[in-house]
Amino acid sequence: MKHRSSLAIPRLGGTSMSIREVAKRANVSTATVSRAIHHDSRVNAETAERVWHAIRELNYYPNVHARSLASGRSHIAGLIVSDITNPFFPELVQGFAEAALESGYDTLVASTNYDAARTSLAIRRMLERKADGVAIMTSEMDESLIAELKNRNVPMVFLDVAEPGRLISNLRVDYADGVGTAVRHLISLGHRRIGFLSGPDNLKSARVRREAFLECLSNAGLAIEDPRMVTDGGHRIDGGFDAMQRLLALDERPTAVLASNDLTAIGALRAIRTAGLRVPEDISVVGFDDIQLAAFTDPPLTTVRLPRTEIAERAFECLARNMDLGQEDGTEPVIGTKLVVRASTAPYHR
Amino acid sequence: MKHRSSLAIPRLGGTSMSIREVAKRANVSTATVSRAIHHDSRVNAETAERVWHAIRELNYYPNVHARSLASGRSHIAGLIVSDITNPFFPELVQGFAEAALESGYDTLVASTNYDAARTSLAIRRMLERKADGVAIMTSEMDESLIAELKNRNVPMVFLDVAEPGRLISNLRVDYADGVGTAVRHLISLGHRRIGFLSGPDNLKSARVRREAFLECLSNAGLAIEDPRMVTDGGHRIDGGFDAMQRLLALDERPTAVLASNDLTAIGALRAIRTAGLRVPEDISVVGFDDIQLAAFTDPPLTTVRLPRTEIAERAFECLARNMDLGQEDGTEPVIGTKLVVRASTAPYHR
């Protein structure tokens, strides 16, 4: 019989005790301990109590790796985001991780940095760690890697970029509705010349918002003539700043602008003030997302709230449906938005 | 001989191929495959190449759980933060995760939400997942759980709250220096009545900043007479807003204020503007941290930069030192700060 040398020097990671010692202590087999831990109804209540007693006494807890290996389930939920540094994501991560935790899952977060190579890496890590399900909350996705996940029957949930299918869910955000509400809000305030600070064109959600904006204006009989009224703000503060400056330089500058996200709107706020104009007296500004900061800009930003915590929770629910409930089909919950009126919008007055 | 039923229905998580199939394909034993994977110098170069070829052909990658189980190392680095939703942390998480990834570690992030119970839970999870090292970047720490990590020889690194020791490192931020630079900056601009928006008193780093402020003023012969010039902003935007209002209500209001963090400063900015005053013309404001947002407030915030990415990288380095280099002692790197002068400070003029 071979023994792993029982080192005198404590090796890193230390030595934890195993199910066997609990078994010995409780005078049962390891199988029974395992059952007791999993609250298997077949074990005698008294026996179970004895086992739990031993567990507590020994301060034992299971080795998840052994468990994963034997059971084939890792109890890890993957979450892939674009950039945790973008204020949109932390709440998403938090909400997801929390929901996961409640169901006994740890969350493995990966950031793609909007980069294809890192996206592959992220998915690779999910595969390696054998994530039981993966939420992909980014738009840059690598089809072949996704296929790999699909092949291995890993449930997935996307944010607005996929069709639901077997083990694949999709959260559908009703951007059009959000944009519509915002535009109608501006129109009802008397604005007629409304500009749009769009997001990156390769972002589907950004395209959807822009299209919705255009359509909405057109429906209201306010179709845009000057194409320069729609300009790219890149979904970032500096981009929004530059884009707004472009709008301000127009002969007929807008009396109100809608931004594709809050960061852009914040940049716009600054550009307007830098130009010596006031918000909302001279120009009204509406954002999109309602990041925490939006309530604290100057003036506080009127914006369309995208409920990130709800998105996170729904996303996990979709996965849990497949992971824990044994369903094989995907779903497509719709995520609503809500206009939050603060102080960056006001009635038009010439 | 018993077989695990080879299901017709693909079970979740799918079936991945194992080292054995690679071995077969490369006409070697599993041991050799294992060695090749780990670049063990004892394997013949040609053999190794054959193995790698097979690996690529089969698109094989190792099962980390089996690996962890057998090797006793999880290649997981734990990171415990207070609140990922606080703008201070995302960059920290990102920097840490990136550094970890480069060394082949995945990061397990846990959020304590400033709550003791959740802190225990976080540490418990680290233990369960057998993290090879844990960075604890929060101040609420549970001594007994920490002891548990210590017992199991899990390397740890703290941010400014612990003494270094065996397998324990500590990052020491030179807050005093940062505060000093900021105060001297204000003094050199001619300010004499300087207020301080402090942080929560139970936060060691907040206390250090306040003490440093007091001492610095006193050294400059500007010791504060009115205790109301130092008031708690709670390290949050709304707290900063309220705190600043209190300062503004003073008979002799300050001509400049230093905030214990940027969030507080942002709240102060708003309070000042709301009161009809201007920054920096009427009051200068200095923040602390230099969160991304600081560059985009109005006016852009002069602040003391706390290099979060550097902190993150150093933290991982400390762990790696124990995890990978086999060192047993801890270290205590000093993290410097740097004054970033933007537009929220200006010379005093009556």
Next chain:
DNA sequence: CTGTTAGCGCCTTCAC
């Protein structure tokens, strides 16, 4: 209701 036992996939000593 409980015990026995064969793996899960990999690493690692030992023998060749």
Next chain:
DNA sequence: GTGAAGGCGCTAACAG
């Protein structure tokens, strides 16, 4: 330089 084989800690048949 390579192979054989035990064991990491746990789960899940299967047998009682």
